[in-house]
Amino acid sequence: MPAGWWLRKRHYVLYIVREFTALPMALWLLWLLYDVKSAGAGPSAFQPPRSIGFVVFSAVCLAFATYHSYTFLKLAGVIIHVKLFDRPVPPTVIVLTMFGLWALASIAIGAVLIGFAR
Amino acid sequence: MAEKRVATKEKRITIKATRFDPEKDEKPRLQSYDIPFTDESMVVLDALNHIKSYVDGSLSYRWSCRMGICGSCGMMVNGTPKLTCSAFLRDYWPRPIVVEPLTNFPIIRDLVIDMDDFLHKLKSVQPWIIRKQEMPLGAGEHLQTPAQIDDFRQFSQCINCMLCYAACPVYGLDDTFLGPAAIALARRYNLDSRDQGLKQRLPVIAQPEGVWECSFVGECSVVCPKGVDPAKAIQQSKLDTTLRFTLPYGNRD
Numbered sequence: 001m002p003a004g005w006w007l008r009k010r011h012y013v014l015y016i017v018r019e020f021t022a023l024p025m026a027l028w029l030l031w032l033l034y035d036v037k038s039a040g041a042g043p044s045a046f047q048p049p050r051s052i053g054f055v056v057f058s059a060v061c062l063a064f065a066t067y068h069s070y071t072f073l074k075l076a077g078v079i080i081h082v083k084l085f086d087r088p089v090p091p092t093v094i095v096l097t098m099f100g101l102w103a104l105a106s107i108a109i110g111a112v113l114i115g116f117a118r
Numbered sequence: 119m120a121e122k123r124v125a126t127k128e129k130r131i132t133i134k135a136t137r138f139d140p141e142k143d144e145k146p147r148l149q150s151y152d153i154p155f156t157d158e159s160m161v162v163l164d165a166l167n168h169i170k171s172y173v174d175g176s177l178s179y180r181w182s183c184r185m186g187i188c189g190s191c192g193m194m195v196n197g198t199p200k201l202t203c204s205a206f207l208r209d210y211w212p213r214p215i216v217v218e219p220l221t222n223f224p225i226i227r228d229l230v231i232d233m234d235d236f237l238h239k240l241k242s243v244q245p246w247i248i249r250k251q252e253m254p255l256g257a258g259e260h261l262q263t264p265a266q267i268d269d270f271r272q273f274s275q276c277i278n279c280m281l282c283y284a285a286c287p288v289y290g291l292d293d294t295f296l297g298p299a300a301i302a303l304a305r306r307y308n309l310d311s312r313d314q315g316l317k318q319r320l321p322v323i324a325q326p327e328g329v330w331e332c333s334f335v336g337e338c339s340v341v342c343p344k345g346v347d348p349a350k351a352i353q354q355s356k357l358d359t360t361l362r363f364t365l366p367y368g369n370r371d
Binding site: 001005006008009011012015019075078079080081086087 | 197198222265287290291333334335336337340347349350353354356357
């Protein structure tokens with residue numbers, strides 16, 4: 001296949017964008033692991049980056065993570081095949097449940113982080 | 119008078135078809151044919167048949183039923199995998215239509231591709247009902263409820279047209295991938311209440327070249343002319359095989 005195969009169709013482009021969004025997230029998570037390791041050596045060793053560049057990079061990563069999660073959860077209705085009272089659960093219900101759980105998890109994690117920060 | 123001449127002028131359309139003779143040509147090339155577009159119900163297959171009958175009898179391509187059932191006439195129409203019997207000329211006219219053999223397959227001649235790899239993969243998932251012990255004929259039919267049929271009906275609609283393989287970049291990049299139609303067919307039998315062959319199919323579908331090679335591009339389901347949704351079959355198989363592997367007693371029958 002030619003290197004530019006993914007430019008042939010809009011659907012292919014969106015697929016590549018979806019897959020690409022995982023890459024900056026992986027880099028950001030590597031940094032997080034490094035920072036967690038530093039924190040383990042004591043408060044003096046823990047020096048999180050505070051530059052504007054890193055804040056911008058983090059904001060971009062957050063946007064990518066949100067998009068990646070959205071595309072992933074949107075497909076949950078296709079993937080999950082469950083029955084309730086002998087009837088298949090409609091994909092829309094599955095997708096909405098997933099987004100609901102995502103929102104709840106985000107609120108819970110946010111609350112814990114804010115709680116620790118205080 | 120001039121207006122009348124324009125009105126009665128025969129409508130025509132240009133078909134650019136791939137030509138390739140392995141004994142003469144180094145690589146495929148496109149050849150243009152200007153043919154009459156006489157009827158709004160004409161499809162690309164009609165255009166190819168016109169070329170074959172009246173312009174160039176050496177053009178080679180597969181077709182049979184002409185009604186979207188046999189799955190023989192799948193080709194690339196302006197870069198998209200389509201059944202040529204269902205691709206109307208009116209949707210493309212007055213632009214030319216480029217007709218090429220299905221991508222991701224070796225070309226035998228002109229618009230004819232080599233199906234051997236696909237057929238081998240199809241057979242590898244054992245697409246038939248497997249029973250641990252056959253019931254005697256006298257025991258009667260294997261009865262199913264409408265709900266049990268609904269479980270697999272969608273995946274049983276595949277006509278083996280191979281459009282999904284032509285649309286799949288994963289198969290294009292790595293032809294060891296089992297592919298959308300074969301996995302959808304395996305899913306069809308695994309969901310069938312009469313079948314007991316899941317454990318015989320698992321070694322084929324759960325291997326790295328099986329469901330795990332798929333990265334969910336989803337184009338297979340977009341081009342499927344029968345609404346089979348092979349991407350759904352693959353993702354559901356991923357979840358099922360994972361649960362069988364991870365849950366206690368998940369691998370029991």
